[in-house]
Amino acid sequence: MAPRPSEPKTLFDKVWEAHLALPETGENPGLLYVDLHLVHEVTSPQAFAELAARGLTVRRPDRTFATMDHSTPTTPRPFGARPVYSSPATKKQVETLEENCRRHGIELFGWDSPDRGIVHVIGPELGLTRPGMTIVCGDSHTSTHGAFGALAFGIGTTEVGHVLATQCVLQRRPKTMRVNVEGRLPVGVTAKDLALAIIAEVGAGGAAGHAVEYAGPAIAALSMEERMTVCNMSIEMGARAGMIAPDETTFAFLRGRDRAPKGAAFEAEVARWRTLKTDPGAAFDAEVTINASRLSPMITWGASPDMAAPIDQPTPAVTGPDADKALRYMGFKPGETLLGETVHTVFIGSCTNSRLSDLRQAAAVMAGRHVGPGVRMIVVPGSERIKKAAEAEGLDAVFRTAGAEWREPGCSMCIAMNGDMGRPGELVVSTSNRNFAGRQGPGVRTVLASPATAAASAVAGAIADPRRLMEMCGAA
Amino acid sequence: MQPEPITQVSSRAFIVAEENVDTDQIIPARFLTATERGSLADACFRDWRFAKDDQPNGHPLNAVDTAERAILLAGHNFGCGSSREHAPWALRDFGVRAVVTSGAGDIFKSNAAKNGLVVAEIGREAHGALMEAVAADPDTEITVDVEGLTVSAAGVRASFDLEPFARTCLVQGVDPLGFILGRTEAIAAYEAARP
Numbered sequence: 001m002a003p004r005p006s007e008p009k010t011l012f013d014k015v016w017e018a019h020l021a022l023p024e025t026g027e028n029p030g031l032l033y034v035d036l037h038l039v040h041e042v043t044s045p046q047a048f049a050e051l052a053a054r055g056l057t058v059r060r061p062d063r064t065f066a067t068m069d070h071s072t073p074t075t076p077r078p079f080g081a082r083p084v085y086s087s088p089a090t091k092k093q094v095e096t097l098e099e100n101c102r103r104h105g106i107e108l109f110g111w112d113s114p115d116r117g118i119v120h121v122i123g124p125e126l127g128l129t130r131p132g133m134t135i136v137c138g139d140s141h142t143s144t145h146g147a148f149g150a151l152a153f154g155i156g157t158t159e160v161g162h163v164l165a166t167q168c169v170l171q172r173r174p175k176t177m178r179v180n181v182e183g184r185l186p187v188g189v190t191a192k193d194l195a196l197a198i199i200a201e202v203g204a205g206g207a208a209g210h211a212v213e214y215a216g217p218a219i220a221a222l223s224m225e226e227r228m229t230v231c232n233m234s235i236e237m238g239a240r241a242g243m244i245a246p247d248e249t250t251f252a253f254l255r256g257r258d259r260a261p262k263g264a265a266f267e268a269e270v271a272r273w274r275t276l277k278t279d280p281g282a283a284f285d286a287e288v289t290i291n292a293s294r295l296s297p298m299i300t301w302g303a304s305p306d307m308a309a310p311i312d313q314p315t316p317a318v319t320g321p322d323a324d325k326a327l328r329y330m331g332f333k334p335g336e337t338l339l340g341e342t343v344h345t346v347f348i349g350s351c352t353n354s355r356l357s358d359l360r361q362a363a364a365v366m367a368g369r370h371v372g373p374g375v376r377m378i379v380v381p382g383s384e385r386i387k388k389a390a391e392a393e394g395l396d397a398v399f400r401t402a403g404a405e406w407r408e409p410g411c412s413m414c415i416a417m418n419g420d421m422g423r424p425g426e427l428v429v430s431t432s433n434r435n436f437a438g439r440q441g442p443g444v445r446t447v448l449a450s451p452a453t454a455a456a457s458a459v460a461g462a463i464a465d466p467r468r469l470m471e472m473c474g475a476a
Numbered sequence: 477m478q479p480e481p482i483t484q485v486s487s488r489a490f491i492v493a494e495e496n497v498d499t500d501q502i503i504p505a506r507f508l509t510a511t512e513r514g515s516l517a518d519a520c521f522r523d524w525r526f527a528k529d530d531q532p533n534g535h536p537l538n539a540v541d542t543a544e545r546a547i548l549l550a551g552h553n554f555g556c557g558s559s560r561e562h563a564p565w566a567l568r569d570f571g572v573r574a575v576v577t578s579g580a581g582d583i584f585k586s587n588a589a590k591n592g593l594v595v596a597e598i599g600r601e602a603h604g605a606l607m608e609a610v611a612a613d614p615d616t617e618i619t620v621d622v623e624g625l626t627v628s629a630a631g632v633r634a635s636f637d638l639e640p641f642a643r644t645c646l647v648q649g650v651d652p653l654g655f656i657l658g659r660t661e662a663i664a665a666y667e668a669a670r671p
């Protein structure tokens with residue numbers, strides 16, 4: 001057959017096609033080979049049990065890395081010390097992971113590791129996450145790694161078992177969507193605000209079945225940490241994955257990382273990575289365009305991440321049954337502005353916003369100020385490395401002096417299964433990714449926001465626009 | 477292991493009408509600490525069904541007998557959010573055998589198919605009609621035909637799509653891991669051909 005001029009392809013197509021061990025057919029999904037499998041304590045025990053029941057081994061322990069983050073305590077303790085767990089069940093879960101990793105020769109970033117942290121924070125930090133890879137984890141925010149031009153998505157526990165045993169996962173090709181972000185984020189408006197604005201525009205299920213590529217000048221201008229924040233929240237609009245084409249910013253971030261190739265090998269990879277971008281003329285199943293220049297800091301007013309609005313705008317005046325229910329749960333009225341609403345707890349952390357730049361952003365607002373009377377604020381760095389780096393520049397002191405708690409790394413109040421949670425009825429301003437009813441404890445009302453907005457609200461004791469405080473401290 | 481084949485589910489239904497019911501509602505995170513399977517019935521919709529003192533409250537779900545009503549008629553975008561497979565596990569433990577909705581979360585759908593939970597996504601209009609029919613007469617019998625890919629009840633008939641392999645797995649009781657293990661040669665060939 002004569003060679004055909006190759007059709008323009010999307011970034012997604014290129015990564016997808018390079019990983020099909022077997023193509024999909026009408027009857028069967030494709031068999032997608034997994035380059036990097038990340039494992040944590042919550043979604044893996046039943047998968048390892050399935051392997052044991054069938055007498056199977058882990059096919060590629062060298063492509064499998066584990067850490068513990070979800071149900072691990074964040075209460076202060078000396079490095080390396082084993083913590084006091086919140087319950088016998090969480091203790092058993094972590095110990096089961098330790099035992100499974102030992103048995104199968106899987107590298108575990110455990111209590112004694114200076115590299116432990118939230119699974120989606122440490123992958124990029126260590127240089128395990130790289131462009132063009134397929135990455136899976138039993139966690140929906142695996143999309144974070146797509147910031148590097150990887151195809152990264154969450155899988156269920158049964159599939160964790162599939163990948164452990166075969167290094168493959170059965171997948172149908174998703175549809176594709178491009179989110180074009182024009183303009184540039186104004187000063188005081190962060191990647192988190194952009195993510196919330198995109199989700200509000202597309203809707204909670206608007207990208208269902210799609211792999212999303214974020215593109216455009218506003219995306220190109222983002223740092224890697226900011227890109228991770230954007231890709232992290234792709235699942236909140238239903239997307240299978242979120243991706244950003246790798247560029248000089250990506251290569252600079254990865255150069256010299258512990259687990260990335262070094263020297264000539266790295267430069268050879270960079271040459272290959274440069275081809276990982278959407279060809280001109282490649283078609284997407286859906287396209288959305290957003291102008292970043294017009295955005296403001298965003299907060300959520302409801303119980304789904306797409307129920308988000310600019311911080312100075314009122315909640316919707318005309319609502320439907322879902323919005324009504326959400327507003328009732330949150331204790332807000334239709335058409336009211338949330339600025340000034342009393343805040344009880346502030347949480348800075350999670351795989352969305354626990355990186356060094358997030359902590360700096362919050363600290364810049366907190367410096368020389370104190371949390372409002374009666375406000376509890378906890379700051380949870382995303383990894384041991386981030387904790388160390390933050391302490392080296394004195395950020396922990398800023399938070400402590402301001403009256404906040406400085407914690408050990410972990411998921412903490414993002415998922416509230418380690419003992420860190422809000423009290424019923426409390427209003428929590430949180431830098432995490434989900435404001436579902438009860439996500440941060442039964443009856444807790446969660447408002448999602450950027451680290452700057454969370455910090456400003458902690459100081460004010462009420463929902464506050466960070467731009468005012470940033471002007472005052474010269475950060476804007 | 478080899479799952480039970482499921483060709484159809486016929487039963488009465490109960491309604492969870494809310495849209496965007498996320499998997500945190502289906503099973504709150506603090507119940508994800510289980511390291512074994514099979515004990516999540518009480519964790520299913522926990523924070524809806526139980527008061528602060530851990531006693532069942534007056535929520536209608538507490539009155540549902542899934543032996544009689546094994547079909548959950550759910551609102552749009554059911555099972556969005558977290559990828560936790562504990563969500564279909566909890567629904568199965570609670571006694572649900574099929575979910576009929578106008579749209580379900582992607583990962584939830586894929587997890588459900590691997591756990592013998594049928595998820596039938598039907599058109600908005602038929603979904604609305606079915607909701608009305610069941611609200612008007614809670615004893616309406618619904619049949620979810622997994623082989624023929626239809627949902628039918630008195631006066632309502634709608635078709636749905638199921639990923640063909642998920643359908644085969646349900647109808648024939650195929651074990652997906654066994655299926656992949658049967659293709660180990662292709663996996664080895666792929667690994668060998670990589671740079």
Ligand code: SF4
Pocket residue numbers: 069070118119120139141350351352410411414415432433
């Ligand atoms: S921080 Fe939250 S979203 Fe991220 S991995 Fe942990 S629990 Fe999941």
